[in-house]
Amino acid sequence: MVNSESTLTGFDIALIGAAHTGKSTLIKRYAALLPQSKHTIAQGEDAFAHTISNGEDQITIWDIVGQGRYQRVREQLFQHVPVFALVYDVSSPSTFFDLMFWRDIIMGFAHRARLVVIGNKIDLPMIVPPEEAQGWASGLDMPFLTTSALTGEGVLALFEFLMGEAGRERQRRIAR
Ligand SMILES: Nc1nc2c(ncn2[C@@H]2O[C@H](COP(=O)(O)OP(=O)(O)OP(=O)(O)O)[C@@H](O)[C@H]2O)c(=O)[nH]1
Numbered sequence: 001m002v003n004s005e006s007t008l009t010g011f012d013i014a015l016i017g018a019a020h021t022g023k024s025t026l027i028k029r030y031a032a033l034l035p036q037s038k039h040t041i042a043q044g045e046d047a048f049a050h051t052i053s054n055g056e057d058q059i060t061i062w063d064i065v066g067q068g069r070y071q072r073v074r075e076q077l078f079q080h081v082p083v084f085a086l087v088y089d090v091s092s093p094s095t096f097f098d099l100m101f102w103r104d105i106i107m108g109f110a111h112r113a114r115l116v117v118i119g120n121k122i123d124l125p126m127i128v129p130p131e132e133a134q135g136w137a138s139g140l141d142m143p144f145l146t147t148s149a150l151t152g153e154g155v156l157a158l159f160e161f162l163m164g165e166a167g168r169e170r171q172r173r174i175a176r
């Protein structure tokens with residue numbers, strides 16, 4: 001589940017998206033679901049760095065604060081992050097449309113990154129039709145997953161998937 005090459009830049013994945021979509025809650029839920037894991041959080045200007053260690057394995061996750069969308073993101077660091085999770089709230093269409101903005105930003109400085117679309121809060125009414133989100137994601141070669149950070153549904157599967165993608169992306173970069 002955990003990528004042993006995570007120390008290349010120190011970060012495996014970044015969660016990005018509008019404010020209140022549940023990015024921080026997803027990470028906290030994941031840590032809570034891992035037995036005997038140790039979860040530490042370091043606060044930066046417009047991001048939190050979460051480190052979750054489980055025995056010898058460790059993953060690191062950038063948690064980007066939604067309100068920081070108009071600030072310059074930390075391009076120097078982010079261009080080495082292999083996987084970005086684009087998180088929206090299935091009950092809030094504006095957070096879905098925000099992902100187009102975020103995708104453009106990421107592609108501007110990390111065009112080799114793997115992007116994954118996450119519809120969170122599936123315990124709430126799905127106002128954004130999942131087939132619309134799926135269609136947009138697959139049209140741009142981005143996997144699409146859904147979660148509820150509240151109930152935990154899909155959360156372990158999400159992070160296992162993201163770690164797998166991060167491992168594959170790093171292998172691709174090493175092979176080049
Ligand atoms: N119903 C429901 N509420 C959720 C879910 N995930 C998060 N929330 C709630 O949504 C609110 C925002 O969650 P956060 O995790 O702080 O959102 P965030 O994306 O980190 O927000 P910023 O840090 O401001 O960018 C909180 O009140 C959470 O309890 C979910 O899956 N379902």
Ligand SMILES: [Mg+2]
Nearest residue numbers: 023024064065
């Ligand atoms: Mg947050």
